[in-house]
Amino acid sequence: MENMILTMTEDEWVKKYPLIRSLQNLQECFWINDKKEPFDSAVKKCALGMHDIEDASDRLTRFAPYIAKAFAQTAASGGILESPLREIPHMKRALEERSGVAIGGRMLLKCDSELPISGSIKARGGIYEVLKHAEELAVEHKLLSYTDDYACLAQPRFRDFFSQYKIAVGSTGNLGLSIGIMSAKLGFHVTVHMSADARQWKKDMLRGLGVHVIEYENDYSKAVAEGRRQAEADPYCYFIDDENSKDLFLGYTVAALRLKKQLEQMQITVDQAHPLFVYLPCGVGGGPGGVAFGIKSIYGDAAHCFFAEPTHSPCMLLGMYTGYYDRVSVQDFGIDNRTAADGLAVGRCSHLVGPMMHPFMSGAMSVCDERMYRLLAMMADTEQIRLEPSALAGVPGAVNLFGTNAGMDYLKREGLSASADHFTHIVWATGGSMVPDDVMRAYYEKGKALQSL
Secondary structure, eight states, X not given: OOOEETTEEHHHHHHHSTHHHHHHTTOOOEEEOTTOOOHHHHHHTOSOOXXXXXXXXXXXXXXXXXXXXXXXXXXXXXXXXXXOEEEOHHHHHHHHHHHOOOOOSEEEEEEGGGOTTTSBTHHHHHHHHHHHHHHHHHHHTTSOOTTSOGGGGGSHHHHHHHTTOEEEEEESSHHHHHHHHHHHXXXXXXXXXXXXXXXXXXXXXXHHTTOEEEEOSSOHHHHHHHHHHHHHTOTTEEEEOTTTOHHHHHHHHHHHHHHHHHXXXXXXXXXXXXXXXXXXXXXSSHHHHHHHHHHHHHHGGGEEEEEEEETTOOHHHHHHHXXXXXXXXXXXXXXXXXXXXXXXXXXXXOTTHHXXXXXXXXXXXXXXXXXXXXXXXXXXXXXXXXXXXXXXXTTTHHHHHHHSHHHHXXXXXXXXXXXXXXXXXXXXXXXXXXXXXXXXXXXXXXXXXXXXX
16 A cells, blocks of 8 residues: 555655655755745744844843853853854865865854853753743742842752752753753753653763653654653643744844854855855754744845755755645655754654744755765864764755755846855854764764765
8 A cells, every 4th residue: 555645645745746756765955945035025924023032132131140150161251152153264175175166255154062051052042941931930939020130040049949840851962951951050850851863972961960861762753742741741840842932943043143243243244245145954943943033034135044954854854845844754755864963863843943934944955974974074174173963964055055056046046146256154063062072083083984985
């Protein structure tokens, strides 16, 4: 009997959506979104706007004195969690030499791998939602007002108060680290439901902080579903839902306000004549979706954002390409969702982010594990920057833009084919600084071995 997916057979799906066959064959793909709309049109259909981003930014500013007091490594920045933006000319040159494709413009790396506290992009959304929940509880119980100095949250009386409550999350690793570290510091009891592909060192680190880690042999979606089910049965437990959380999403959007300041400090102009291209590793979609929404909200049609996923887990590409979003999973089509990019090992895209971001996104691409490993070694050799495999997923974006027919057609469609010297490309490096030395050494050695093949 033929495999039925929703109301169609697999053959009917492939006939209607031919790119599915390439995804099933684990081929690297570069998909251009033909449903992308002008920003002014897309944002009118969106329930969120710049005022929501600014509200999230203000909340993080209120919490900065507490963060500076609770985490010594953030004292120098006054408790503001932000990562460097670095130009990577040597990596750009190495990419050009290896691919034979000339990349027009400058290439930069947004080093969320160096974010304080948890060393990944998840420090943005995960920490933000924990802080928002803590603020709501403390204000509701008249222990805190919005005009207070939030450094008071480091006092034992607040830890005693928060210890009455629980926080839970389902995670492939980095989100669990961010939520576990911040929740435990505040005094919450924390449970992280982790999928089978989560790295052992991440589980061990969480357990060392007193976080309750529950492991599942299934993938990410099962961990989230079970975590959600258990939390719903406990009125004192707050579940951070990576598949559907508006608060997580808004925590990520704040990155765009900080990025704008960094680009200005580097004297990099972004406008229609100086377009910005951003390549974002994507799992369920909350992190990259939030960052992309923030960037589009600031720069509008001058910004062009692309999701990047493993060939074994292209859930957002599949969801947006077909328009079925979270109604289909990669497993429905025989794609195994097994990847070395554990943070991106997600079979079904976010119910919130897929439909919301479809009109804003320029496209999506898939990248094989072997390429991520090779790029990991190349980044270490050329720029002395250590990243985990998933953080390299966006690196081939500029090569795809200039080296494929789809990319060149997109530039022509956007009226950009003659101005490549004025382009700015940002690869979003999502994690790596927390990876133990022996694990990172093994990643690097594997990448070097693959380069020689």
